[in-house]
Every structure is written in C-alpha cells, then in structure tokens.
Amino acid sequence: MKIGNKGAILVLSGPSGAGKSTIINAASDEIGEYYFSISTTTRAPRVGEVHGKDYFFVTKEAFEEDIKAGNFLEYAQVHGNYYGTSLKPVREALEEGKLVIFDIDVQGHRLVRAKMNDITTSAFITPPTLKELEKRLRERCTDTDEVITRRIENAKEEIRAVGEYDFTIINDTIAEAAKEFVIVAKAARLKQSREDEEAFIRHWLG
Amino acid sequence: MKIGNKGAILVLSGPSGAGKSTIINAASDEIGEYYFSISTTTRAPRVGEVHGKDYFFVTKEAFEEDIKAGNFLEYAQVHGNYYGTSLKPVREALEEGKLVIFDIDVQGHRLVRAKMNDITTSAFITPPTLKELEKRLRERCTDTDEVITRRIENAKEEIRAVGEYDFTIINDTIAEAAKEFVIVAKAARLKQSREDEEAFIRHWLG
Numbered sequence: 001m002k003i004g005n006k007g008a009i010l011v012l013s014g015p016s017g018a019g020k021s022t023i024i025n026a027a028s029d030e031i032g033e034y035y036f037s038i039s040t041t042t043r044a045p046r047v048g049e050v051h052g053k054d055y056f057f058v059t060k061e062a063f064e065e066d067i068k069a070g071n072f073l074e075y076a077q078v079h080g081n082y083y084g085t086s087l088k089p090v091r092e093a094l095e096e097g098k099l100v101i102f103d104i105d106v107q108g109h110r111l112v113r114a115k116m117n118d119i120t121t122s123a124f125i126t127p128p129t130l131k132e133l134e135k136r137l138r139e140r141c142t143d144t145d146e147v148i149t150r151r152i153e154n155a156k157e158e159i160r161a162v163g164e165y166d167f168t169i170i171n172d173t174i175a176e177a178a179k180e181f182v183i184v185a186k187a188a189r190l191k192q193s194r195e196d197e198e199a200f201i202r203h204w205l206g
Numbered sequence: 207m208k209i210g211n212k213g214a215i216l217v218l219s220g221p222s223g224a225g226k227s228t229i230i231n232a233a234s235d236e237i238g239e240y241y242f243s244i245s246t247t248t249r250a251p252r253v254g255e256v257h258g259k260d261y262f263f264v265t266k267e268a269f270e271e272d273i274k275a276g277n278f279l280e281y282a283q284v285h286g287n288y289y290g291t292s293l294k295p296v297r298e299a300l301e302e303g304k305l306v307i308f309d310i311d312v313q314g315h316r317l318v319r320a321k322m323n324d325i326t327t328s329a330f331i332t333p334p335t336l337k338e339l340e341k342r343l344r345e346r347c348t349d350t351d352e353v354i355t356r357r358i359e360n361a362k363e364e365i366r367a368v369g370e371y372d373f374t375i376i377n378d379t380i381a382e383a384a385k386e387f388v389i390v391a392k393a394a395r396l397k398q399s400r401e402d403e404e405a406f407i408r409h410w411l412g
Contacts, residue, residue, distance in 0.1 A: 001334070001376040002386070003368075128207070129410050159410055162209075163403045167396050170207040180208070180396060187393035190373050190386060197369045204335050204365055 002189075004196030007094040009116055010034075010188040011102045011109045014125035015155035017137045019171045020103055023125065026178035031185040035093035037102045040066075043081035056086070074104065074111035085112075094119070099189050106161040113164075121188035123181070124165040128172050130155065208395075210402030213300040215322055216240075216394040217308045217315045217371075220331035221361035223343040225377045226309055229331065232384035237391040241299035243308045246272075249287035262292070280310065280317035291318075300325070305395050312367040319370075327394035329387070330371040334378050336361065 012020050024036075040056040042063050051057050058066075063082045066072060075084025085102065093100045102112065109122055127133045133155055137148045162168055167184050171177040192200075218226050230242075246262040248269050257263050264272075269288045272278060281290025291308065299306045308318065315328055333339040339361055343354045368374055373390050377383040398406075 001378045001382060003374050003376065126410070130412055156411065159407055162407060163400060167393075168209050168398060168403070168406070170209065172207045176207060183389065183392045183396060186389045187373075190389060192374060194369060197374070200374070201365055201368060204332070205362065206336050 003192040003200045005097050006193055006196060007096065007098040007100055008188050008191040009100050009112065009120040010185055011104060011112055011120060011122040012125055013104060013106055013109050015133055015158060016151050017133050018125045018127055019174065020125050022174055023171065023177050023181050026174055027181045027185065030182045034099040034101050037085055037090060037100055039083055040086055041081060041083045073115060074108045076107055099185060106158045118194045119191050121184065121191055122165045123167040123169050123184050124162050125169045125171055126159065128170050209398040209406045211303050212399055212402060213302065213304040213306055214394050214397040215306050215318065215326040216391055217310060217318055217326060217328040218331055219310060219312055219315050221339055221364060222357050223339050224331045224333055225380065226331050228380055229377065229383050229387050232380055233387045233391065236388045240305040240307050243291055243296060243306055245289055246292055247287060247289045279321060280314045282313055305391060312364045324400045325397050327390065327397055328371045329373040329375050329390050330368050331375045331377055332365065334376050
C-alpha cells in the first residue's frame with residue numbers, strides 16, 4: 001500500500017521521432033488509468049489538429065493573462081509562440097489519484113521538478129543514436145528538410161540533459177521500450193508527496 | 207534498453223518485524239537474479255547463525271583493519287559491536303550486472319546514498335502502524351520484552367526518515383506488498399550510473 005491517495009507525475013522528454021506516443025500506446029493496457037497532459041499554445045492549429053486534443057489553442061492575450069494569474073505549471077516561448085501547461089487540469093487529475101503524463105522538453109522538465117519534485121518521476125526516451133534518429137525522421141516523411149535539421153540540432157542539445165532524468169529508455173525495439181515504460185509508469189504511481197509522508201508519520205505513531 | 211550493463215543497488219530499511227525477508231521471498235521469482243548483501247560483524251554468532259549466510263563474523267582487529275583500508279561501503283558501531291558492508295562483494299556483483307539488495311538501517315542508507323547515489327534506489331518497508339508492529343513482534347515470540355521495547359523505540363526514530371526513501375511499502379498484506387516490491391526492484395534495475403550516461407552521450411552523438 002502506498003502512502004496517500006493522490007496521483008503522481010510522469011514527465012517524458014526526448015526528441016521528436018523517439019517514439020514516445022507509440023510507446024505509451026503499446027503500454028497503455030498495462031499502466032492503468034492516466035491523464036495525458038495537453039499543452040496550451042498561442043500558435044495556429046495545423047491541418048488536422050484538434051482543440052482540446054492536440055493542444056488548447058488560445059490567443060496571446062489570454063495566455064499572458066494566465067501567466068500573470070500564475071495559472072501555468074510551466075511555460076516557454078519558442079519561435080515567437082507560447083507553449084505551456086495549465087495547472088488546473090493537472091491538479092484535478094492528481095486529486096483524483098491519476099497518473100499525469102507530460103510530454104515536454106528538457107526545460108519544461110526542470111520547471112516541473114522545481115515545483116512538484118516530490119511526486120515527479122521522469123524518463124528520457126530516445127532512439128539508440130543520433131544517426132538512427134535522423135533515419136527515422138526521414139523515413140516518416142512528415143517534416144521538411146529544414147524542420148528535420150532543426151529537430152536534429154535540438155536533439156543534440158537535449159541529449160546532454162539525460163542525467164537529469166530518473167530513467168533513460170532507449171527505444172531500440174518498441175516491445176522492449178514499452179516493457180520498460182510499464183515499469184517506469186508503475187514506479188511513478190508509487191511516488192508519494194512530502195505532505196502525505198508527514199501525515200503518515202503522525203498516523204503511524206498513533 | 208537501459209544505458210550500460212552495470213548492476214544497481216536497492217536499499218531496504220524498516221523496523222525488524224516489518225516483514226522484509228518475507229516480502230523478498232514472495233517476490234523473488236519475479237525480480238530476477240540478485241545479490242543479497244551480507245553484513246560483516248564483530249558480534250558473536252547466535253545459535254543457528256551461519257558464517258557467510260547470516261553474517262561474516264570477524265574479529266574486532268580484522269574489522270578495524272578493514273576500516274583503515276577503506277574496505278567498507280558503510281559501517282557503524284552498535285552496543286559495542288561493529289556492523290558493516292564490505293565493498294568487494296558489492297563491486298563484484300555490480301560488475302556482473304546484478305541487482306544488489308541491502309537490508310540496512312536509516313544511517314546505513316545515508317552512507318550508501320553518499321557514496322553511490324546515482325545507482326541507488328531505496329524503499330522503507332513498514333507495518334501500517336506502530337501498534338501493528340508491536341503486535342507482530344509479540345506474536346512471533348522470538349524476542350524478549352526488553353528486545354521488543356528496544357525495537358519499538360528504534361522504529362519510532364526510524365519512521366521519521368521515511369521521506370529520505372524513494373518509496374515506502376506499507377506491509378498490510380504480503381501479497382500487495384510483494385507486488386509493489388517487484389515494481390520497485392524492477393525500477394531499481396533500470397537505474398544507470400553517471401559514468402554510463404556520459405559514455406552513452408558520446409556514443410549517441412557518434
């Protein structure tokens with residue numbers, strides 16, 4: 001039995017093309033109920049993107065008001081657009097005891113750690129090598145050469161932060177990566193908040 | 207695939223009577239090969255205790271020489287007797303890629319963290335309450351009243367360190383506790399050393 005009934009946070013980072021969504025989908029039957037955090041952004045929706053599924057699309061003014069009101073768990077500005085994670089749905093999911101999964105970058109991970117370190121577990125998911133990442137990005141044919149080059153440059157930077165994560169999942173085969181992800185997600189659920197620990201000690205002593 | 211082939215450390219602490227051995231035995235089929243670290247002590251063997259199984263029994267002189275030679279991962283003096291963990295068998299098991307399990311106290315956990323933090327995972331195992339601990343200690347009829355009183359007093363101190371551990375396993379039922387222990391042990395195996403991470407980054411960048 002773990003201490004307390006609150007949920008916990010699992011942060012996933014890693015280059016676009018690492019296979020994060022594929023791994024989560026392959027593991028989803030085994031990891032139990034979770035809430036996949038949806039980011040809020042001021043960038044325009046791309047063809048096929050759905051508000052409330054891919055992102056919450058909002059105006060720059062609305063985003064900046066939310067910043068001032070302290071409504072973001074983490075946010076950043078990239079290429080002139082804001083991206084962030086609203087606190088409210090995360091808090092609600094945690095209250096309901098759910099595992100909250102984030103797909104955010106290295107900088108976002110640092111901000112979540114700074115605010116909710118005691119209930120946070122993190123994993124960096126990556127293809128075995130930079131070469132393999134490039135191969136996969138070219139094979140999926142969804143990005144222009146320019147976008148692929150930018151993703152590669154980002155990945156070269158982000159890999160250096162691998163030591164900041166609790167776990168690294170090297171996505172060599174989906175089956176093996178999904179098996180490891182199940183262990184990481186189950187371990188993440190067992191994390192308890194400092195607050196719950198203090199209440200437990202009082203209860204334990206009687 | 208995890209980074210590197212080295213083993214990892216799992217520290218278990220918790221009051222005598224928490225059911226640590228029972229939980230490990232119940233989980234052992236599922237957690238794979240492990241090395242259970244055997245402590246070295248200068249106290250006299252009790253009836254039935256076997257050298258090399260329960261403890262390595264050595265003289266005070268031999269123990270103190272090993273201290274001077276830096277051969278202990280952690281050691282302490284309790285009631286005039288030395289207790290410690292020799293580095294050599296731990297290093298060998300780690301080189302062989304094994305999970306090394308320690309059953310040590312709160313102070314021992316701090317020393318292992320100080321020396322091998324990057325590959326260490328820890329769990330505090332405890333009965334649901336102090337009352338339940340006392341009941342279990344009385345029921346197993348292996349200790350005198352005096353020993354039980356000392357164990358209870360120790361437990362009251364040790365429970366305060368619960369927040370220093372990665373996980374708490376509340377041993378309410380053996381079946382549930384063993385299930386959680388399997389998750390913790392599997393997660394512990396996925397921990398990678400800082401050294402392996404640095405080698406991985408170099409390899410990854412190509």
